[in-house]
Structure formats: C-alpha cells, structure tokens
Amino acid sequence: MTYDYDLFIIGAGSGGVRAARIAAGHGAKVAIAEEYRVGGTCVIRGCVPKKMLVYGAHFAEDLHEAARFGWDIKGAQFDWQRLRDIVQDDVTRLEGLYGQTLANNHVDVHAERAVLSGTNEVTLASGKQISAKYILIATGGWPANAECDGWEHAITSNEIFHLDQVPDRIIIVGGGYIANEFAGILYAFGSDVTIANRSDTILRSYDQEIVGKLIEMGEAKGIRYRMNAPLEKIEKNADGSLTVYFADGGEPQQADVIMVATGRVPNTAGLGLEAVGVSLDSVGAVIVGDDNRSSVDSIYAVGDVTNRVQLTPVAIREGHAFADTVFGGNPRTISYDNIPSAVFSSPPIAAVGLTEREARQQYDDVQVYRSDFRPMKNVLSGRQERGLYKMVTAGSDEKIVGLHLIGPDSSEILQAAAVAVVAGLTKQAFDDTTALHPSMAEELVLLK
Ligand SMILES: Cc1cc2nc3c(=O)[nH]c(=O)nc-3n(C[C@H](O)[C@H](O)[C@H](O)COP(=O)(O)OP(=O)(O)OC[C@H]3O[C@@H](n4cnc5c(N)ncnc54)[C@H](O)[C@@H]3O)c2cc1C
Numbered sequence: 001m002t003y004d005y006d007l008f009i010i011g012a013g014s015g016g017v018r019a020a021r022i023a024a025g026h027g028a029k030v031a032i033a034e035e036y037r038v039g040g041t042c043v044i045r046g047c048v049p050k051k052m053l054v055y056g057a058h059f060a061e062d063l064h065e066a067a068r069f070g071w072d073i074k075g076a077q078f079d080w081q082r083l084r085d086i087v088q089d090d091v092t093r094l095e096g097l098y099g100q101t102l103a104n105n106h107v108d109v110h111a112e113r114a115v116l117s118g119t120n121e122v123t124l125a126s127g128k129q130i131s132a133k134y135i136l137i138a139t140g141g142w143p144a145n146a147e148c149d150g151w152e153h154a155i156t157s158n159e160i161f162h163l164d165q166v167p168d169r170i171i172i173v174g175g176g177y178i179a180n181e182f183a184g185i186l187y188a189f190g191s192d193v194t195i196a197n198r199s200d201t202i203l204r205s206y207d208q209e210i211v212g213k214l215i216e217m218g219e220a221k222g223i224r225y226r227m228n229a230p231l232e233k234i235e236k237n238a239d240g241s242l243t244v245y246f247a248d249g250g251e252p253q254q255a256d257v258i259m260v261a262t263g264r265v266p267n268t269a270g271l272g273l274e275a276v277g278v279s280l281d282s283v284g285a286v287i288v289g290d291d292n293r294s295s296v297d298s299i300y301a302v303g304d305v306t307n308r309v310q311l312t313p314v315a316i317r318e319g320h321a322f323a324d325t326v327f328g329g330n331p332r333t334i335s336y337d338n339i340p341s342a343v344f345s346s347p348p349i350a351a352v353g354l355t356e357r358e359a360r361q362q363y364d365d366v367q368v369y370r371s372d373f374r375p376m377k378n379v380l381s382g383r384q385e386r387g388l389y390k391m392v393t394a395g396s397d398e399k400i401v402g403l404h405l406i407g408p409d410s411s412e413i414l415q416a417a418a419v420a421v422v423a424g425l426t427k428q429a430f431d432d433t434t435a436l437h438p439s440m441a442e443e444l445v446l447l448k
C-alpha cells in the first residue's frame with residue numbers, strides 16, 4: 001500500500017511541530033495541517049504572550065518603588081494598546097520562525113482544518129483527501145465554557161490578549177493557572193480584580209501552604225477571592241456592564257469583563273475520531289498508551305488532546321518520543337514524574353515533586369524544611385511581600401521528594417533545583433553546597 005505521506009499531523013502546536021521536525025529528520029515524508037496559526041496555543045495565545053504581559057506587569061511595582069532606589073520617575077503612564085500590539089508583533093515573528101522550521105525540514109504545511117476520514121486518511125476543509133501511513137492527532141485543548149446561563153457574555157484566555165482596553169473591573173471565574181496569572185497581570189495594569197472560585201481550594205495540585213501565601217499576599221494588594229462561589233448566571237446590563245449571580249446566594253457582582261478560566265477540554269469535537277475507531281475518554285481525550293498510540297494502530301496522539309499533563313514541555317517531549325519511536329528506530333517513553341511547573345502569578349509559584357500532603361500519604365518518615373523570608377529587594381523597597389520555600393524529604397536518608405517555592409523569580413530558581421530532585425539527591429547534598437550570597441536561591445541550601 002502506498003500513501004501520500006509517511007506521517008500526517010493534525011495541529012501545528014507544541015507537540016505537532018516537534019513531532020514533524022524530528023520525524024522529518026529521521027527521513028519521513030511529513031505534512032501538517034493547522035486551522036489557525038502555526039505555533040499553537042503556547043506561542044499564539046498561551047505561555048509566550050502571557051509571560052510577556054507578566055514582564056509588563058512587573059513594571060507597575062518596580063516603578064512604584066523606584067524612588068526607594070534613588071530613581072524619580074515622574075509622569076509614568078501605562079499604555080495597554082502599545083504593550084498589546086508589541087506582544088502581538090512578537091507572536092507574529094515567532095509564528096514565522098515556526099513556519100520556517102517546518103519549511104527547513106521539508107514539512108508540507110496545509111493552512112486549513114483537517115479531520116479524519118479513514119484510519120489512514122484525512123480530509124482538509126477544502127475537500128482534498130490525503131493518505132498517510134501514520135496520523136498524529138496534536139489538536140490541543142480549548143477553553144471549557146462556564147456552564148451557566150449567559151456564559152456567552154464572558155470571554156476566555158483566547159480573547160484576553162486582544163482587549164481594546166484594560167477593564168476597570170474584571171471577574172475571573174476559576175481558580176487555576178490562568179485565573180491566578182491574569183489576576184496578577186490585570187491588577188498591575190489597574191483593574192479591580194475578583195477571582196470567583198466554585199470551591200474553597202485554588203491551585204489544587206500545588207502545596208496548599210504555598211497557595212495560602214499567594215492568597216494572603218494577593219488580598220493584601222487588593223485582589224478579591226470569592227471562594228465557594230459557583231456561577232448561576234451572567235446578565236448583560238443596559239450600560240454594557242455585566243452582573244454575575246452566584247449559586248451560593250452571595251451578593252451579585254458587577255464587572256466590565258468576565259473571563260472564564262475553568263480548565264481546557266481536549267480539542268476532539270468534530271474530528272471524526274470515533275467513526276474510525278479511536279477511543280475517547282469521558283471528557284473527549286484521545287486514550288493512548290505509553291507509546292502515544294491510540295486504539296487504532298495507525299493513529300497516535302500527543303499533547304493536551306490526550307489530557308495527561310497540559311504543559312508545553314510535556315507536549316514537546318511526547319511529540320519527540322513519538323517521532324523517535326515510530327521513525328527513528330528508538331522506541332522510548334517519557335517520564336511523568338517530577339515535572340517542574342510554575343504559576344506566573346504575582347508573586348510566582350514554582351514546584352516539583354510531591355506536596356507535603358502527598359508525601360505524608362505515601363511515606364511514613366517525612367520531614368519538612370521551611371524558609372519564610374523577606375527578599376532583600378523588598379526590604380529596601382518597603383514591600384511587605386515575603387517568600388516561602390519548602391523542601392519535603394522522605395526516608396532516613398532524607399531524599400528530597402518535593403520542592404515548593406513562592407517568591408520573586410521562583411520559576412527561574414526552581415528549574416535548576418528540579419535537577420537535584422530528578423537526580424534523587426538528599427537534603428545533605430543541599431547542606432553540602434555553599435550558599436551563593438546574597439541571593440534568594442541561597443535559602444534552599446540554608447534550610448534548617
Ligand atoms: C493562557 C495560557 C497560558 C499557558 N501558559 C503556559 C505556560 O506558562 N507554560 C506551559 O508549559 N504551558 C502553558 N500553557 C499550556 C500550553 O499552551 C499547552 O499545554 C500546549 O500548547 C499544548 O500543546 P499541544 O501541541 O498539545 O496543543 P496546542 O499548542 O494547543 O496546538 C494545537 C493546534 O492544533 C490546531 N488544531 C486543532 N484542531 C485542528 C484541526 N482539526 N485541523 C487543523 N488544526 C487544528 C490548533 O489551532 C492549534 O494550533 C498555557 C495555556 C494557556 C491557554
């Protein structure tokens with residue numbers, strides 16, 4: 001049987017582009033379809049533009065405190081439209097680089113939607129049918145809707161990057177990554193911010209002592225957290241503002257923008273997967289084995305569409321492992337243990353490994369070391385915000401099973417420290433390391 005391609009990939013995001021490049025490098029004839037913009041969520045409307053906005057947000061506090069460092073900044077103004085447009089220009093630049101990478105690797109790009117029409121065939125929106133020995137589903141995820149009346153008045157993270165102006169008042173529904181990151185960003189740009197969360201827990205997968213610090217510091221700034229406040233309905237008022245009614249019977253609240261950030265669902269609707277025999281789980285994720293293969297032998301899936309860990313570096317690793325396995329003669333799987341992650345909130349949280357609670361559930365002999373400190377810069381500036389670093393160890397040799405940080409630059413510090421956790425080092429290895437002074441990271445080797 002001959003096919004048009006060795007590999008056809010649906011979705012040119014983090015996982016799809018990596019798989020395309022590596023498979024082509026192994027000699028495969030590859031094509032990819034992208035219905036929106038090459039680069040996918042992370043590059044176009046996720047990690048990258050979000051982090052650029054976080055950088056923009058830092059200036060609010062720094063400018064406010066500049067006088068304490070000897071700088072008089074008079075007449076400082078924030079221009080949202082300028083930042084928005086500069087960020088979008090850079091996103092376009094990156095989109096071009098991703099396209100260039102595909103072209104350099106001789107990957108054929110189809111700038112249109114593709115759906116499955118057979119176990120070895122896709123049909124493009126233009127009607128063209130293309131056959132391939134293998135098909136990779138890398139279609140990512142899509143924001144979940146608010147599941148309440150009037151949710152069409154709300155926006156999602158897709159739209160937040162394109163606002164005409166910073167809203168005077170915003171209610172962010174959800175208590176996860178996106179809610180906490182945009183709470184920090186928009187607060188810095190001048191919005192009155194409320195996080196409305198349906199339960200009493202936010203950032204559920206993170207160490208709750210660290211999360212407690214985030215809430216404490218957020219509240220001290222003026223961010224409002226409405227806990228146990230599931231949405232009942234959203235109504236649009238005559239003046240264009242919106243009113244949110246909560247199912248807990250609490251006071252309805254007005255806002256100019258409501259952003260729903262209640263998770264992302266796998267992007268499989270209308271893809272034709274079930275019709276060709278691909279099994280999906282209850283939320284529509286493609287069910288795959290460790291080798292990323294679906295219930296159909298010729299069809300694989302990587303990234304958010306499999307709903308394993310919705311992070312870019314994970315999608316990239318899965319795409320790479322798939323290409324090495326199927327086209328490189330190097331069958332391999334990836335590890336889902338000790339994946340470092342960060343919430344780019346203000347201040348940011350970063351973590352690797354088990355939370356204190358998880359460690360106590362899994363081990364008898366758990367030790368927790370803490371440093372609750374005020375970063376030197378904050379002492380000088382007069383900012384009250386503190387940092388908290390936690391090390392969780394298990395066993396008599398005090399092997400480190402978790403590191404949890406909140407404080408300035410915690411994501412930068414944790415990436416390096418995560419190597420030690422993955423390598424299975426003990427607390428003693430950190431004790432044996434001389435402090436690099438003065439730094440915040442030195443707190444990690446001075447834990448008592
Ligand atoms: C606001 C936000 C911030 C984030 N920040 C971070 C962060 O800081 N760090 C981090 O690690 N992760 C972050 N993420 C998560 C990260 O973006 C995703 O985990 C990652 O993009 C998943 O990659 P993927 O390849 O699975 O899918 P995606 O990158 O979503 O790519 C899927 C692509 O498939 C295309 N597509 C879908 N269906 C079709 C079809 N039928 N035909 C053709 N094309 C199709 C889509 O248009 C899309 O371009 C963030 C996500 C969001 C929303």
Ligand SMILES: NC(=O)c1ccc[n+]([C@@H]2O[C@H](COP(=O)([O-])OP(=O)(O)OC[C@H]3O[C@@H](n4cnc5c(N)ncnc54)[C@H](O)[C@@H]3O)[C@@H](O)[C@H]2O)c1
Nearest residue numbers: 174175176177178179198261262263264310311342343344
């Ligand atoms: N820094 C990062 O790495 C980063 C940043 C942004 C997004 N992401 C990825 O994107 C994914 C999506 O982000 P997210 O913030 O939308 O999801 P999330 O899974 O982080 O948080 C979803 C939140 O919404 C709440 N929720 C779920 N259903 C609800 C409902 N019906 N009503 C009210 N609340 C509800 C949950 O309790 C949770 O607090 C994340 O899981 C993450 O993997 C990563």
